[in-house]
Amino acid sequence: MALIYTEEQTELIEMVREFVWKEIAPKIPECDRAGECPPDFFDSAFEMGLHMLEIPEEFGGGGLDFVTTAMVFEELGRVDGGYAQTLVSTFVALRNVILAGTPEQAKMFADLVAPGGLGAFVLTEANSGSDAASLRTTAIRDGDEYVLNGTKTWITNGGISKVYAVLAKTDPAAGTKGISCFIVEADRPGVSWGTHEDKMGLRTSNTCDVVFKDVRVPADHLVGAEGEGFSIAMRGLNFSRAFMATICVGIMQRALDEAVVYAKTRQQFGQPIIKFQLVQKLLADMAAQTEAARCLVHNTMRLMDAGHSVVKEGSITKMLVTDMLQDVTSKAVQVFGGNGYVKEYPVEKLMRDAKIYQIMEGTNEIQALVIGRALDKEYETSGGGR
Amino acid sequence: MKILVLVKQVPTDLGAVKLNEDHTLDRTAAGVQLNPVDKNALEAAVQLTEQLGGEVTVLSMGPATVKATLKECVAVGAHRGVAITDEAFAGSDAWATARVLAAAVRHLGGFDLVLAGKQSFDGGTGEVPVMVAELLDLPQVTGVTALEGAADALVCTQVLDGGQAKVQVALPAVVTVDEYVNTPRYPSVKSKLAANKASFDQLTNAELAVPEVGLAASGTTILSATRPPARQPGARVEGDTPAQVAENLVAALVAAHVL
Ligand SMILES: Cc1cc2nc3c(=O)[nH]c(=O)nc-3n(C[C@H](O)[C@H](O)[C@H](O)COP(=O)(O)OP(=O)(O)OC[C@H]3O[C@@H](n4cnc5c(N)ncnc54)[C@H](O)[C@@H]3O)c2cc1C
Numbered sequence A: 001m002a003l004i005y006t007e008e009q010t011e012l013i014e015m016v017r018e019f020v021w022k023e024i025a026p027k028i029p030e031c032d033r034a035g036e037c038p039p040d041f042f043d044s045a046f047e048m049g050l051h052m053l054e055i056p057e058e059f060g061g062g063g064l065d066f067v068t069t070a071m072v073f074e075e076l077g078r079v080d081g082g083y084a085q086t087l088v089s090t091f092v093a094l095r096n097v098i099l100a101g102t103p104e105q106a107k108m109f110a111d112l113v114a115p116g117g118l119g120a121f122v123l124t125e126a127n128s129g130s131d132a133a134s135l136r137t138t139a140i141r142d143g144d145e146y147v148l149n150g151t152k153t154w155i156t157n158g159g160i161s162k163v164y165a166v167l168a169k170t171d172p173a174a175g176t177k178g179i180s181c182f183i184v185e186a187d188r189p190g191v192s193w194g195t196h197e198d199k200m201g202l203r204t205s206n207t208c209d210v211v212f213k214d215v216r217v218p219a220d221h222l223v224g225a226e227g228e229g230f231s232i233a234m235r236g237l238n239f240s241r242a243f244m245a246t247i248c249v250g251i252m253q254r255a256l257d258e259a260v261v262y263a264k265t266r267q268q269f270g271q272p273i274i275k276f277q278l279v280q281k282l283l284a285d286m287a288a289q290t291e292a293a294r295c296l297v298h299n300t301m302r303l304m305d306a307g308h309s310v311v312k313e314g315s316i317t318k319m320l321v322t323d324m325l326q327d328v329t330s331k332a333v334q335v336f337g338g339n340g341y342v343k344e345y346p347v348e349k350l351m352r353d354a355k356i357y358q359i360m361e362g363t364n365e366i367q368a369l370v371i372g373r374a375l376d377k378e379y380e381t382s383g384g385g386r
Numbered sequence B: 001m002k003i004l005v006l007v008k009q010v011p012t013d014l015g016a017v018k019l020n021e022d023h024t025l026d027r028t029a030a031g032v033q034l035n036p037v038d039k040n041a042l043e044a045a046v047q048l049t050e051q052l053g054g055e056v057t058v059l060s061m062g063p064a065t066v067k068a069t070l071k072e073c074v075a076v077g078a079h080r081g082v083a084i085t086d087e088a089f090a091g092s093d094a095w096a097t098a099r100v101l102a103a104a105v106r107h108l109g110g111f112d113l114v115l116a117g118k119q120s121f122d123g124g125t126g127e128v129p130v131m132v133a134e135l136l137d138l139p140q141v142t143g144v145t146a147l148e149g150a151a152d153a154l155v156c157t158q159v160l161d162g163g164q165a166k167v168q169v170a171l172p173a174v175v176t177v178d179e180y181v182n183t184p185r186y187p188s189v190k191s192k193l194a195a196n197k198a199s200f201d202q203l204t205n206a207e208l209a210v211p212e213v214g215l216a217a218s219g220t221t222i223l224s225a226t227r228p229p230a231r232q233p234g235a236r237v238e239g240d241t242p243a244q245v246a247e248n249l250v251a252a253l254v255a256a257h258v259l
């Protein structure tokens, strides 16, 4: 184990582990096949407060630091990436409002999810993915209200949320400076959603279009000032990337666990395949990558707990960990041989689930751009430290 | 409603419990947990106070480690925990345990209801709560599968051979539950963290003054104790074709006088 856990962290992890393996894990294969979860699937997570672990207690959350929250989410990721992602996307959306909005706005959002509800962060559109600033959804001021129009796509929790943090243009003529952030309750007239996407992996996580047609929200639903939306979204993404990476560490650990157990039982040439040094090399690489990923996530969480904005570190963590995740899950399939390629065994799902993490929350190419830009700026002022 | 729940700390892994020469048990290697059905007793208590108001106290006799069990109880809704810990109580049998627990119930005082599990995961006699009820001269209903509460009486469902009985019992009373009575809740993260800060009252025989305790007060003497025989591995029936496997299986069943 790469990390040092306090007694409190150990107990919390054990409690969540017992719950998630007993109550959630047995239901995952069927949800993965169906591509959706039963409506009450997250009720027990709500009761335990898993969707608000790192949210301050004043807003009904668990008040945990980021380091401990990440440890718990690694455990959830080990059982199912989609299950963990659903909860992470909820507190990430709320965290955006806490970071940028007033305490009243944070409370408005938190009160909808605290008693048992999901939230979503709503940025991407069909023609505005990596180029997020080109989004076309509009929010036009009309007296004491804003009127939203537009179609968002690929929204995690889009069809099952109680409330959204939505990015829209208050000044359609302006670029990044025209974008603003709004709280929009899902039950407002004019809000609708498309069908749940039939995805390759992460099939227990709901993904769909969210459509806003003449949706009216009171002016107090504007988070921050007009025109601040883009920087709010970027700050939120810095924060959420490391959390996605912690889910990935969980998936890597699961891949390793499954592969080692299998290699110890599967016999070929008269002995367990773990006795072959080439199989050991596969497992050793998987273990090394998993442990390195865990340490990287942990350090980024520590930086976040200390108040750093982790622009560069969040992107480094997301890029490196999600790349290693591909390798580790693919190697798990390799260790299983033919059995690794069929749904009867657990590792093909891990490989399917892994791919999305190189794409969502900014593709890894975009992460490289962010890191490159940060380096450019850093060395401009520091001159390389000589 | 003031409710007391009797909770026992038991080993997690009975296989790791060692038999001592004197037929007592060495549980040190086994890990500890809250006796599973006691979770149901606690859940029933918490649900009753959620409906009717009141307070839930958990009481456990055992070594110093029972505090961990009490903490677990506070995380799922107990308001208060009391540990009965005293070297003098070591080696107690069901009767000696019941005498101490009854003395503690009297000492703490004022309970409308004492709830307990139907039986423990380790000793498993199911006698302790029955004896506690007799010692306190209280009515008792055992092995309850459903509970409906009112301020001064409970309606308890018991499963009988070929049917069910509904029993109304006036309070105060002792009631033991089985695992079908409810589904215990999981602690929330907040309640779990809050439980870390909880402190517990401790009672020893200095407060309880039970005249005869521990091994000396235990009427039962264990003459011998042995482990159940280890389970034999199953036999694998093989064959080149499904038909052959079936034939071999039938032959094996005939040989074992099953068919
Ligand atoms: C399952 C899932 C869940 C999602 N959840 C959410 C959500 O909750 N909220 C939300 O707002 N969005 C969400 N998204 C959207 C996601 O963030 C976008 O898909 C992602 O940012 C990429 O955008 P795109 O799909 O339009 O790809 P494109 O931007 O079209 O990219 C296509 C390819 O071009 C590359 N590329 C693009 N621009 C550059 C460049 N400048 N330099 C180099 N390469 C470049 C990309 O790296 C990629 O390889 C989700 C997506 C998926 C699939």
Ligand SMILES: Cc1cc2nc3c(=O)[nH]c(=O)nc-3n(C[C@H](O)[C@H](O)[C@H](O)COP(=O)(O)OP(=O)(O)OC[C@H]3O[C@@H](n4cnc5c(N)ncnc54)[C@H](O)[C@@H]3O)c2cc1C
Pocket (backbone or CB within 6 Å): B006, B007, B008, B009, B023, B024, B025, B035, B037, B038, B041, B059, B060, B061, B062, B092, B093, B094, B095, B097, B101, B115, B116, B117, B118, B119, B120, B121, B122, B123, B124, B125, B126, B127, B128, B129, B220, B222, B225
């Ligand atoms: C090998 C061996 C054999 C034994 N055989 C016998 C025997 O035949 N007869 C005998 O009398 N004793 C026997 N004992 C001792 C027995 O383990 C203890 O007497 C035990 O306290 C009896 O309770 P139980 O576990 O059977 O509890 P049960 O009566 O099965 O427990 C029912 C409920 O009572 C409550 N309760 C029980 N114990 C406590 C406690 N300490 N604190 C709080 N609540 C409690 C819980 O709610 C529990 O669910 C034996 C011990 C050993 C080592």
